[in-house]
Amino acid sequence: MPEPEWYNSPMKAGTKFALGAVLIVGSVAYLMASRIRQTGQYFLTPSELAQRVSADPSFYDLGLKVGARVVPGTVSKEIATQTLRFHITDGTVNYPVIFKGLPPDTFTDSVEVVVEGRLQKDGVIYATNVLAKCGSRYEAVPKA
Amino acid sequence: MSLLGHLSLWLAFLVGLWGAITGFVGGAQSRPDLQQSARNATFALLGTLLVAVISLEIAIFRHDFSLEYVAAYTSRNLPTFYLWSALYAGQKGSLLLWATVLSLFAVLAQVLTSRRHRAYLPYVAAVTCSVATFFIAVMLFADANPFQRLGFTPIDGRGMNPQLQNPGMVFHPPMLYLGYISITIPFAFAIAALLTRKLDSDWLVAVRKWTLVSWLFLSIGLILGMWWAYVELGWGGYWAWDPVENAALLPWLVMTAFLHSVMIQEKRGMLKKWNLALILGAWLLSIFGTFITRSGVISSVHSFTQSSVGYFFLGFLVVAAIASAILYVSRLPLLEAEATLESMVSREASFLFNNLLLIGIAFSVLWGTLFPILSEAIKGTKVTVGPPFFNQVNVPLGLALLAMTGIGPLIAWRRASLPNLRRQFPVPLTSCVFVLLILLVAGMRDIGALIAFSIGGFVLATIVQEFARGARARHRQYGEPTPFAVLQLLSRNRRRYGGYIVHVAIVLLFVAFAGMAFKTETQASLRPGETATLRVPMGTCTRSRTWASRSTTP
Numbered sequence: 001m002p003e004p005e006w007y008n009s010p011m012k013a014g015t016k017f018a019l020g021a022v023l024i025v026g027s028v029a030y031l032m033a034s035r036i037r038q039t040g041q042y043f044l045t046p047s048e049l050a051q052r053v054s055a056d057p058s059f060y061d062l063g064l065k066v067g068a069r070v071v072p073g074t075v076s077k078e079i080a081t082q083t084l085r086f087h088i089t090d091g092t093v094n095y096p097v098i099f100k101g102l103p104p105d106t107f108t109d110s111v112e113v114v115v116e117g118r119l120q121k122d123g124v125i126y127a128t129n130v131l132a133k134c135g136s137r138y139e140a141v142p143k144a
Numbered sequence: 145m146s147l148l149g150h151l152s153l154w155l156a157f158l159v160g161l162w163g164a165i166t167g168f169v170g171g172a173q174s175r176p177d178l179q180q181s182a183r184n185a186t187f188a189l190l191g192t193l194l195v196a197v198i199s200l201e202i203a204i205f206r207h208d209f210s211l212e213y214v215a216a217y218t219s220r221n222l223p224t225f226y227l228w229s230a231l232y233a234g235q236k237g238s239l240l241l242w243a244t245v246l247s248l249f250a251v252l253a254q255v256l257t258s259r260r261h262r263a264y265l266p267y268v269a270a271v272t273c274s275v276a277t278f279f280i281a282v283m284l285f286a287d288a289n290p291f292q293r294l295g296f297t298p299i300d301g302r303g304m305n306p307q308l309q310n311p312g313m314v315f316h317p318p319m320l321y322l323g324y325i326s327i328t329i330p331f332a333f334a335i336a337a338l339l340t341r342k343l344d345s346d347w348l349v350a351v352r353k354w355t356l357v358s359w360l361f362l363s364i365g366l367i368l369g370m371w372w373a374y375v376e377l378g379w380g381g382y383w384a385w386d387p388v389e390n391a392a393l394l395p396w397l398v399m400t401a402f403l404h405s406v407m408i409q410e411k412r413g414m415l416k417k418w419n420l421a422l423i424l425g426a427w428l429l430s431i432f433g434t435f436i437t438r439s440g441v442i443s444s445v446h447s448f449t450q451s452s453v454g455y456f457f458l459g460f461l462v463v464a465a466i467a468s469a470i471l472y473v474s475r476l477p478l479l480e481a482e483a484t485l486e487s488m489v490s491r492e493a494s495f496l497f498n499n500l501l502l503i504g505i506a507f508s509v510l511w512g513t514l515f516p517i518l519s520e521a522i523k524g525t526k527v528t529v530g531p532p533f534f535n536q537v538n539v540p541l542g543l544a545l546l547a548m549t550g551i552g553p554l555i556a557w558r559r560a561s562l563p564n565l566r567r568q569f570p571v572p573l574t575s576c577v578f579v580l581l582i583l584l585v586a587g588m589r590d591i592g593a594l595i596a597f598s599i600g601g602f603v604l605a606t607i608v609q610e611f612a613r614g615a616r617a618r619h620r621q622y623g624e625p626t627p628f629a630v631l632q633l634l635s636r637n638r639r640r641y642g643g644y645i646v647h648v649a650i651v652l653l654f655v656a657f658a659g660m661a662f663k664t665e666t667q668a669s670l671r672p673g674e675t676a677t678l679r680v681p682m683g684t685c686t687r688s689r690t691w692a693s694r695s696t697t698p
Contacts, residue, residue, distance in 0.1 A: 024501060032508050039533040040533070043525075
């Protein structure tokens with residue numbers, strides 16, 4: 001059976017390959033750019049977040065990662081809906097957090113946490129993930 | 145003992161310096177006496193560093209807590225099993241292990257390289273000695289000397305971090321080190337080939353073997369690390385896209401690309417520039433990874449405390465990158481391709497696409513790892529990307545790569561004819577559709593997992609087909625019984641059929657990765673008679689209170 005026209009098209013193999021290469025490189029670039037926009041998280045402290053919001057009123061519903069301490073006595077769990085509510089602070093600014101899901105075992109009152117989520121217009125951070133910081137370093141913190 | 149160790153470190157530093165100088169000068173001036181001296185220097189380097197390692201181990205086993213390192217990472221009640229591994233539990237000791245393993249590889253490269261490749265050896269000695277000398281210099285001058293004394297002797301040491309007290313500690317770091325450090329050998333051969341201008345297919349053979357060694361150990365180390373993370377750290381998984389994990393993955397990806405594209409250079413004399421760039425890049429990425437790990441610029445679970453060591457590595461990385469780049473560019477005219485691509489449907493083209501995908505994955509991982517630093521430097525805000533970024537970018541790229549794993553071996557070299565395609569594709573494609581239908585009928589609905597499993601079926605079928613065809617041909621030609629014919633295939637053509645076995649492992653890995661699509665975690669409180677619903681691979685499953693109470697009450 002003779003090979004069909006398209007299989008022996010006059011276009012050079014190098015050109016065809018370049019098209020394929022552009023396709024691959026393009027999709028890698030597109031994936032990276034679009035995913036960074038969707039999944040990138042601003043790493044801020046509560047004070048920095050408050051500053052941002054007051055400077056730019058549209059700074060809501062963006063990926064955030066907020067490192068702070070849990071305010072003792074503010075943690076409330078609602079087992080039925082798997083909802084965890086608590087406040088975080090860096091000493092000056094305080095944000096309420098609502099998290100649906102399982103907190104890590106090391107999560108307790110007054111622990112250092114990193115809250116991942118989005119700040120909404122109601123001033124509450126809706127968390128998608130809560131990480132409890134623990135000193136899992138190879139070396140102890142150096143003596144000052 | 146610590147004095148002996150300290151002295152041997154200094155001696156090793158001088159020997160390494162000597163080896164580097166005599167290697168480069170002896171190579172450039174073709175002086176056999178200096179070349180021999182450089183070769184001897186690698187042996188002396190290994191000897192002196194071994195003395196240092198043994199003195200540190202003796203100090204650890206004797207509980208000599210007057211040494212800062214011994215006091216910081218061990219204690220009297222630490223089991224013997226982990227006393228051994230205290231050698232690399234901390235920054236300083238692991239640098240010593242690093243230099244020692246490198247000098248071991250330097251000696252192996254001198255001893256095991258065949259006569260044909262002797263011309264490269266002086267430069268190989270010079271490069272390996274330079275890199276080892278750098279590591280020793282870090283220990284001696286960057287306040288990272290494992291033999292540093294405390295002014296007093298504590299009664300007991302602080303002990304090893306409990307998370308490191310896992311059998312993984314004894315196996316994972318050494319394997320990873322073997323792989324990570326031995327990348328220096330292919331790099332040294334590449335530099336030697338550039339310097340001697342002997343860039344023919346000869347050096348390729350030498351480089352390919354060493355790259356395989358390095359790739360093998362790095363693969364073992366990565367998989368052991370995944371296993372350790374799974375059992376020890378409650379990350380809920382085996383891979384968290386942690387910067388240090390990424391740092392080890394980057395050279396692995398680049399070396400995987402090299403091991404494929406090197407075949408095009410051997411068969412067709414193409415891609416010479418690309419291959420050299422991959423080897424140089426793999427090594428530079430390994431040093432970059434070391435810099436990330438040791439400097440604390442990017443926060444990670446693996447991180448050592450921040451120290452000046454990072455600046456040494458950054459400086460070394462910059463100098464090495466510039467030197468390699470200048471050398472590479474100056475030799476570009478010697479690296480012209482001997483052939484051009486003849487058809488888009490050819491083994492060459494499929495290898496090229498495989499390479500682009502691997503490098504694309506490597507680039508996205510590098511970009512994601514560096515993004516916090518880059519965004520802070522450019523926009524002034526630290527924007528971090530986490531596992532969602534890496535997963536969403538790499539799942540499509542990984543699936544495309546998996547498909548190439550199956551397609552590549554089916555397509556002929558130079559130019560595949562239509563009859564060739566018609567002979568190769570029906571069985572694998574049927575298997576692919578078959579797997580898909582079975583899973584659909586069984587009730588699986590996750591699209592990503594369905595694609596992964598059916599492509600996996602496709603790739604496995606291509607491999608089975610290759611083995612079956614080869615065995616049948618041998619059976620017909622030599623009358624060998626089938627099992628024997630399969631063994632003969634493996635031993636007669638280890639590269640090709642060994643590669644297929646690696647591909648089987650890759651399919652298994654992808655099937656395991658795809659299993660993560662069904663990961664589910666739910667917390668529910670049930671009264672007697674109530675039920676909760678869980679998602680499982682095939683539809684959902686319902687659990688009632690009786691089950692829950694049985695599994696939660698002791």
